Amino acid sequence: MKTYCSAILGLFVITYGTAGAATSLDTKLRTDGTQLREAFGVVAGEVAKACTVNIWSGAKFTGLGTVVSKDGIVVAKNSEIDTANPGALRIVGPGKRISRARVLTRDISHDLIFLDLGREVDPGFEWGKTEDITHGTWVVAGVAGSALSGPSVRGGVCSALKREIKKAGGVIGVILGGRDGKEFGGVEVSEVASGGPAEKAGLKKGDIIFSINGDEFFERSKMIEKVKSFDPGTAINVSVKRADEELEIEITLGYRNLVFSELKSRNDKMSGKVSVRRTGFKRIIQHEILLGPSDMGGPLFDLEGRLIGVNIAKANRVEFFAIPAEEIQKLLKAKASEIAEARGEN
Template identity: 30%
Template sequence: MAHKKLISALAFFSVALIALPVAADVLPPQQRTNGSATLQPLEPLRQSASSSRVAIGQSRDATLSGVFVAEDGYILTKASEAEQFKPWKIFLEDGTDLDARLVKRDQKLDLLLLKIERQGLKAIEWSQTIATQAGDWLCSLTDSGRQIRLGVLSAKSRNIPDSGVVLGVLMGPNEDEDGVLIEEVAEDSPAQLAGLKPADLVISIDGEPVTTNKMLNQMVNSRLAGDVVKLRYLREGNPGECEVRLASRSRVMMNWGGEDFANGGTSVRTDNFPKILQHEIPLQPADMGSALYNLDGQAIGLNIARVDRVTTYALPADLFSEDLQSWIKEDRERELPVGSRQ
């Protein structure tokens, strides 16, 4: 019965979209895509999707999105954003919170699989064979699942190449070769967020001495976006230490150009994906790890990177669903008593 009501509501929404040009003289421009009147028919989908969504963090004040992918407590989310929320707690709709353990981190897809001890949960059912094309309407949850937002698939599915990872600094010449001199720090970069300043002299990363610009670049690029490195430096001759969470070069360079300030921020990792769905739903970095739906209420992908104020990438379900089932199966077998394993 609930499924029929959802389909009926979504059918009404499709008619409403067709009628939008007629209503354009009535609705203010800001209300025509994500206004309350436009989104009301999607309320059944929001309620249904919310029951599969979770919040991941150390407290309810700062969380990342995730989705249940099995009824016995397996949760999928974005790996590079989840690192900052360790140790992980899962906050459920009923007000309870549970500790989560790590099952699998997939670096290629930037996915993290977690597990809580709870049964009878509503898991996402992925639709792997749904054809999509540019211009199709899609929707996703935001604001901790309290709201649903609309947008369109804005480009063909494609791969996003690796641009490397960076601190977000411009390095200057250092004739003494006793460290790497920071000449400039990009706004909203990993370096700025960690408290680094121009004229700081970087002397080591994770305990390894750094003496040249080339050495620093090599050490940073051997890591992944989202990795945290411990950096030691000198400031006016005084030693200091900080932790820096590395980000994709493309993300830092975009912000360095001033394109994304005051627009809700971007994800730490925004590239190096073998296949993505690009859409324009207005989301936040904290919404990554949530499911992407078509207007039939089918989950077709997982939001994986907020790239700029009008662009979000999602991993299509057919890219990860088979591996996901293998990770879950392997973990269940590991957790069985030794005598009952096959």
């Protein structure tokens, strides 16, 4: 394996040695170029093919999954799948075999869904450790490949220490106006986002919100903080005044980056499509391997081909997050009884 690592580093010596003589780097020498992808393929190409699967909902490709046990448990990114019809989920792989995907359980805090492949399979990897991972540590990600070649890999480096990503919280999908206070009777809705949760639930411009889940709020800032304390996908009861009526409206909170897409930061606008959920993770590995949202759920390896994480979010064009392997192993133990019950083993 040291030979493989030396080969990768050797390519970079060539890369940087020739870069000074050119105004731009030859595409085949970039981290997603052919030469480096071939080198990373030597490190983790075969193990990626053994444990990386494609997940489909009907005719729609929803993303990748990683086989994490020999009895066929697959983990994937829940927020990319949670609206899919469970009966329509299919898993392609390992190899070209197609299997019906049965939902075993979910873990919302890590944004993971656990699926049953329905057969035993050798995922091909050993579990790695992330305690020594730091800035500049080389890592390799499994990515979706072509129908003929199957999954492939890309490499890059860790760009931050393991850390928590704070939760952004869900949104109703409204702009709260200038009028609020106890004397006014609540907080006025000045705008309703088109196609957002509030519009779908029937909230209207000019409505006065005075209660969230039975708790009264008369200040705009406190009401916003209350809503942000709930995760996207949570249903809340909103009490509003409309003319002479008082109404109770149930609203299922949405993701900020989807509901208010027109308010994206400059960095987000440059990032293209990002993950539906990209915040609220207790512990992540951050790297800079160029991945798309549909590559989430796929594996992350070290240069020994050991599984060190599962990719969980494209945050923007330069930040990509993975759940550490140790967290995945803890979840497998914590969810063992739920998985057994879903399989009818209890």
